[in-house]
Amino acid sequence: MAPTFYHYWPVPMTDKSESMLESQRLGRLGCLGILLIPVVVALLVAVITLGIRVNSKACKDGLLAEQECRNATRLLELRLTQTQQDLLETMDQAATCNQTAVS
Template identity: 45%
Template sequence: MAPTLYHYYLLPVDDDSKVLMLSGRKLPVWVAILLIVLSVVLFITTITFAVMAYSPACKDGHRMEQEWRNNTHNLERQLTQAHEVLRQTEAYAAACNQTAATLMASLETEKAQRQKQQELVQELQGENAELKQKLQDMTAELERLRYNHKNTSNSGNALGLSVVPVLLALSLPALLT
């Protein structure tokens, strides 16, 4: 069996030695030296960092960092404004495109109506030409009848004159349609 090491501290009986003890145990020397070395290293590094932090180069770095943050903030604000302008421009462009599409559809409708009107005008002109031709034919027929009646008798002359208004009255509705 392996020997077990128990370390027993001797406790002095007088009151002066109680002050030197820490909870009934003495602090080992190597721990005290280690704590002192660590304290010195920490103190030296703290002073080094403090000197570096308050150096002109570090102050310039802080100033440059603050300027950079200000510039970044300004650029972010400008970018936000540019996005807003872009959004408004896109909305305006969409509205213009919609208006253009509506106008193009309206223009196509107007072209179709104009084509129909031109076809109707041509049709009416054709009917008008037909009616003029009928009127000329009827007038020629009337003249021929008048000439025949005139040659046959004088009483026929009165009859021929009464036929003209009748024929004109009959041809007027045909002209108006």
């Protein structure tokens, strides 16, 4: 009676043909390419959408309003600084007058 169990030894890697290895490599690169295409398309759509929004009239008007507010704020800060300096000078003059009046 013949044995019922046959065992085949695995073929070592060195015995695989170059064309078989090349086809496996191309298959992996193809899968990677297929996975990367949607990511690249999504990023491209996002960049185009952002570009359209940044160059919109509303965005430009908002930037102009922000610049005007900054200019007004700078002018107000300058006036406040000048007023504080004037107040200090006036307080120094008042202190000098009080000293001469007491003396």
